[in-house]
Amino acid sequence: MLTQFIAHIKTGFPFLKEKRLLLACSGGVDSVVLAHLCIKLGLNITLAHCNFNLRGLESDENELFVRELAKQLNIAILVKSFHTKEYVQTHKGSVQMAARELRYQWFHEIMDAEGFDFVLTAHHADDSLETFVINLSRGTGIDGLSGIPAQNGRVFRPLLNFSRNEILEFAKAEHIKWREDSSNAENKYLRNKIRHEIVPKLKELHPTFLENFKKTQEHLIQTNALVQNHINELKEKLFVQEVGHYRIRIEDLAELHPIEPYLYQLFNEFGFTEWEDVKGLLTAMSGKKVESKTHSLIKDREHLLLSKKETKKKTVFVISEDDNHIINPVQLKIETVKTLQNPLQNVIYIDKEKLNYPLLLRNWEKGDYFYPFGMQGKKKLSKFFKDEKTDVLSKEKQWLLCSGNNIVWVVGKRLDERFKVDELTKSIIKITLSV
Template sequence: MLAKFKKHIKRKFPELVGKPFLLACSGGVDSIVLAHLCHHTELDFAIGHCNFQLRGEESDIDEIFVKDLAFELSKSFFSTRFETMDYIAKNKVSVQLAARELRYQWFAEVMQENHIEILMTAHQADDNLETFMINLSRGTGIDGLTGIPEKTDTVARPLLPFTRSQILEYAKVENLAWREDNSNSDTKYLRNKIRHEIVPKLKELHPTFLENFKNTQQYITGTSKLAVLYIDQIRKTVFQREDGIIRISVASVLKLEPLDAHLFALFKGYGFTEWNDVKSLLTAMSGKEVRSKTHRMVKDRDFLLLAEIKEENTKDYYISNDVGEIHTPIHLRISQVLHVKETSKNVLYVAKETLKYPLTLRKWQKGDYFYPLGMKGKKKVSKFFKDEKMDSISKEKQWLLCSGDAIVWVVGKRADERFKVVDNTCEIVKFELNT
């Protein structure tokens, strides 16, 4: 196994050779074998151990055991203790999820503090099968069936090609000691139930079941990569990105077949899970929206508008007459000039004597109106937005520059006639929007 491991590291993980990494070690057979394999491969690593304090004295013995291993291998040792039950009560999560969140957050902190870029974990082939079964039982797309990734930008899992039986055999041949966690045999946990009751039955179906499963998962992974390339091409055709908003043609989406599969592939990366709601949005009235934890999707006429959810800035900002530049909520330069020069939507010239300080930057409100430059009479801002074909998200982001109760500028869109520079204007103020 050591020879295969060395070859595997050289072929798949060359970035680990000569570069320090953090090895997560619980004290169980998988992580103990991994530590010894890395040691005999002469890799440079430190050992990290988490004490979740869930098994009383047994947890403390695990910690001492791993610390002794680090000493034996002449490796740096990092450890921490968590108040796991308090975390579970506070966050209302399962034991397994709490342990995962706590340990990966701590590993990240240790790595940052010690300038370590890679975390190595001892996930192996049987873990991959168990994860596949868990995802399958809960309902999943193709990504949930591709298994645990062998590597990411920050995590390496070099034991994935090796089975639990191979790891146990190596440990016994090398006379390695390890710690047994009794909770791993408790079938009230889904993973343990699959490990002890379902996986053995599957392995009885064929003597090379696990090897066949690994091959099948490679095919699924390959198919998944092809699907990603296809969906990327669809996005390039259907998605139009502008000012942080993705505009998606409803008509283009409705042409995709099968529709449900395309919706899942196109929008799963934005956190959406209620697929009936997403599908209904295609035929909904304008203004209807669906939200995930991170994104919102709004129906706007013939388009879907997809944007990241951000805390909406609705407060008013005041500009005194001695201010030359502001950066919040928008970047605006303010100066006094002698003449009107270039004109554009991002530049406004105003007769200073028409202004009442402090000026106000605020969002539009129902009933707002202004006198659009070059037109006679007033116009509701809402009607102006409609004529400009502004979508609902852009309306929410739009700022108004006001003097008292009067709108001076729909910023970056249209000035107000009442504040324009005329022949007898004595002082001119220039506002320049930097986008």
């Protein structure tokens, strides 16, 4: 196995020899063997051990074992103790997910703070098979069936080419000691149930089942790469970047066949899961919205608008009579002038005596109306936006300059007729929007 491991690193990850590496070590056979292999190869590793405090004395004994392993190998070690049960109560979810989140969060903190380049984990071929079965049982796309990636950002998994049996045989041949995690024998966890009951049955189907499975996953990974190349080319063509969002023409989406897998591949990375709802947007009324945990997809006439969700706060900004420069939430320059020039969209002239200070800057709300400059009578802002063909996202970000309850300016768009300069005006205020 050592010869194979050396060849695997040489061909797949030769750059690791020049890097500072953090090796995640639980004390189990997989991570202990990985530590020994890395030392034999001359890699610069530091052990990182997580004590999740889930099994009392056993957890503490695992920590002591890994500390002794570091001394034996003459390498440094970093240890972190977690209050995992309290984390689960606060963040919900399973203990396994909590441990994973805590572990990787800590690894990345260490890498950033201590100057490590990568973290190595001891996932192997059997782990990848178990993950395949888990994802298959839950319903997944080609990504979920491709197994555990050998590299995910700054995380590397150099044992994925090796089986659990190969690792055990190497440990026994080299007289390597390790710790057995008692929880691995419990079938109350899904992964353990698959490991103990399903995977052995699969291996009975064919003497080289695991090797055949690895080849299948390689084919899936290659196929997925082809799909992603095509999808990335489509995104460059269809996703038009605008300020704060993407604009996607529905007519172009509708030309894709079959539409369902295209929608999945185009929008899956943004957290969407309700694909019938996403498909329904193509023929929905304008303003219809589908949300994921992180993003919003909104129908806007002939387009879909994709944006990252922001927590919308009802914030009001106050402008006093002495203010002449406003920088938040928009940049306004306020000055008194003697003459009136041709107004622009980003410049208005108003009669100062018609204002009641302090002025307010706020977002528009349903039911707002104003008296558009140059027109007779009032108009609801919703109708004004529709006539101006203002998209949904731009409406949400629209600011209003108000005097009391009255709108003075739909900022950057239209002055209110009631505040215009006329023949009776004695003092003129010029307000300029920086764009």
